[in-house]
Amino acid sequence: MSEKVFIFDTSLRDGEQSPGCSMNLQEKLAMAHQLERLNVDIIEAGFPIASDGDFEAVQAIATEVRQPTIAALARTNRADIMRAWEAIKMAQKPRIHTFIATSDIHLEFKLRKSRSEALELAIEAVKTARDLCSDVEFSAEDATRSDIDYLAEIFEAAIENGATTINIPDTVGYTVPQEYGPFIEKLLSKIANRDQAVFSCHCHDDLGLAVANSLVAVENGCRQVECTVNGIGERAGNASLEEIVMTMHTRKDRLAYHTDVNPEEIYRSSRLLSNLTGSSVQSNKAIVGKNAFAHEAGIHQDGVLKNALTYEIMTPQSVGIISSTLVMGKHSGRHALSKKFEELGYQLDKEELERAYFFFTKLADQKKEIYDEDLIAIIQDGIKTIPDTYKVNYVQASGGNQEMSSAVVRLEKGEELFVESAFGDGPVDAIYKAVDQITGMRGRLLNYSVNSVSRGKDALGEVFIHVRFNNRSYSGKAASVDVIDASARAYLNAVNKAFYEKKGEVENESEAASPKKGKVQHKATGS
Numbered sequence: 415m416s417e418k419v420f421i422f423d424t425s426l427r428d429g430e431q432s433p434g435c436s437m438n439l440q441e442k443l444a445m446a447h448q449l450e451r452l453n454v455d456i457i458e459a460g461f462p463i464a465s466d467g468d469f470e471a472v473q474a475i476a477t478e479v480r481q482p483t484i485a486a487l488a489r490t491n492r493a494d495i496m497r498a499w500e501a502i503k504m505a506q507k508p509r510i511h512t513f514i515a516t517s518d519i520h521l522e523f524k525l526r527k528s529r530s531e532a533l534e535l536a537i538e539a540v541k542t543a544r545d546l547c548s549d550v551e552f553s554a555e556d557a558t559r560s561d562i563d564y565l566a567e568i569f570e571a572a573i574e575n576g577a578t579t580i581n582i583p584d585t586v587g588y589t590v591p592q593e594y595g596p597f598i599e600k601l602l603s604k605i606a607n608r609d610q611a612v613f614s615c616h617c618h619d620d621l622g623l624a625v626a627n628s629l630v631a632v633e634n635g636c637r638q639v640e641c642t643v644n645g646i647g648e649r650a651g652n653a654s655l656e657e658i659v660m661t662m663h664t665r666k667d668r669l670a671y672h673t674d675v676n677p678e679e680i681y682r683s684s685r686l687l688s689n690l691t692g693s694s695v696q697s698n699k700a701i702v703g704k705n706a707f708a709h710e711a712g713i714h715q716d717g718v719l720k721n722a723l724t725y726e727i728m729t730p731q732s733v734g735i736i737s738s739t740l741v742m743g744k745h746s747g748r749h750a751l752s753k754k755f756e757e758l759g760y761q762l763d764k765e766e767l768e769r770a771y772f773f774f775t776k777l778a779d780q781k782k783e784i785y786d787e788d789l790i791a792i793i794q795d796g797i798k799t800i801p802d803t804y805k806v807n808y809v810q811a812s813g814g815n816q817e818m819s820s821a822v823v824r825l826e827k828g829e830e831l832f833v834e835s836a837f838g839d840g841p842v843d844a845i846y847k848a849v850d851q852i853t854g855m856r857g858r859l860l861n862y863s864v865n866s867v868s869r870g871k872d873a874l875g876e877v878f879i880h881v882r883f884n885n886r887s888y889s890g891k892a893a894s895v896d897v898i899d900a901s902a903r904a905y906l907n908a909v910n911k912a913f914y915e916k917k918g919e920v921e922n923e924s925e926a927a928s929p930k931k932g933k934v935q936h937k938a939t940g941s
């Protein structure tokens with residue numbers, strides 16, 4: 415009889431805190447809704463004490479996403495725990511996740527605390543959390559490099575004081591399956607009250623063993639796996655959710671465990687995450703990489719055509735990659751587009767369909783064949799986003815190795831048009847300088863990348879950027895058959911986020927100061 419393993423997704427916490435994966439509130443909410451559709455059991459929504467932005471995002475997720483448990487991370491101090499609780503208390507199923515490091519190296523050099531001091535802190539934290547919330551997880555950071563008897567002692571005390579889940583992280587991705595499995599088995603045997611808690615694993619991928627280690631942890635008693643979509647996370651990342659889920663799904667014959675995750679939502683979750691963060695998935699990544707189901711060698715193609723099982727251990731459809739029957743082109747109407755989106759798993763309301771159709775017709779004028787990836791890019795790019803304060807009306811840029819790059823940009827803001835030109839280090843830099851002259855906000859580009867999302871010479875190019883305005887970093891993205899156009903629109907996407915946030919702040923401040931006066935309009939700084 416197969417036993418259930420709980421899937422604890424930490425894409426929005428451990429994943430989001432890794433370089434290049436940051437998301438704003440709207441983006442985190444969109445991802446949390448998708449994780450709900452994916453049917454994960456627990457969403458770790460963030461680390462509320464880390465920043466006001468983190469707090470607000472966790473709170474918004476706790477308010478809107480009702481099906482899964484919503485966890486918030488806290489160190490073992492009262493301020494962290496209170497902040498975490500404040501952020502999740504309205505969740506349908508809240509969980510406080512508190513942690514402290516237990517290895518001697520972390521205790522001595524990072525925390526400068528003795529084992530007994532850490533034990534006291536853990537007990538106090540679990541008690542405080544449990545007074546607030548009936549679902550409390552306790553993690554021993556760097557557990558795999560901790561003394562096993564001390565670990566057993568701290569876990570037993572945590573359970574005694576109310577922890578309902580006990581997490582045994584391989585924080586630095588150092589363990590190997592041959593060690594982690596017996597370690598967990600022995601550890602559990604030393605914890606007298608082990609039947610009063612669910613044990614969990616949390617593996618990092620520094621040696622590429624996070625998934626293997628997680629599976630061996632399950633084999634040895636863990637019934638919760640902490641993981642992330644696309645395996646994003648600190649350094650080399652966390653165990654990849656899709657690999658864990660699909661291994662259990664595909665090798666039911668060998669592994670007597672299952673998850674409640676809906677595998678058909680895997681591909682969409684992967685695409686959404688890389689679209690939101692700009693952190694693209696390597697082509698040969700298991701399950702969700704571009705080549706995961708591509709057969710190039712003639713002998714393989716021949717085999718697959720005769721019987722797919724010759725080289726395919728699972729179908730692309732089983733993870734939600736749909737080879738669609740509807741071919742979309744210039745003459746397709748709204749009805750066909752709406753049906754096509756349904757096939758791809760998106761239910762659009764009237765307004766969303768109108769916007770999607772607008773982008774679709776623009777694309778169909780530029781491109782002969784429209785692939786599913788193009789449509790997903792349209793929907794994830796242009797539909798549920800923040801309002802466009804500025805829109806690109808016209809962009810022209812030139813460069814080369816013989817002359818200085820220059821650009822002319824015309825932006826729309828409501829009924830008004832603003833035009834500027836600028837020189838730059840390359841055409842993209844020139845565009846961004848011209849935009850800055852119009853908006854009056856100086857951006858510092860932190861990161862710029864361009865990927866092709868579909869096939870052919872007229873493939874859609876997706877541009878992702880991270881840009882800093884007023885000491886805050888914003889991501890921007892846009893897709894177009896023209897990289898110059900996509901670059902300009904990606905920048906505007908980030909600019910509009912900055913304006914939106916600024917506008918919200920001005921409104922909040924003004925409402926707090928004089929609630930009856932109504933909303934304060936943000937003044938345009940453009941010339």
Ligand code: KIV
Nearest residue numbers: 513553555556583585
């Ligand atoms: O890797 C780790 O140890 C963590 C803990 C906070 C669970 O992320």
Ligand code: ZN
Nearest residue numbers: 428585616648
């Ligand atoms: Zn971690």
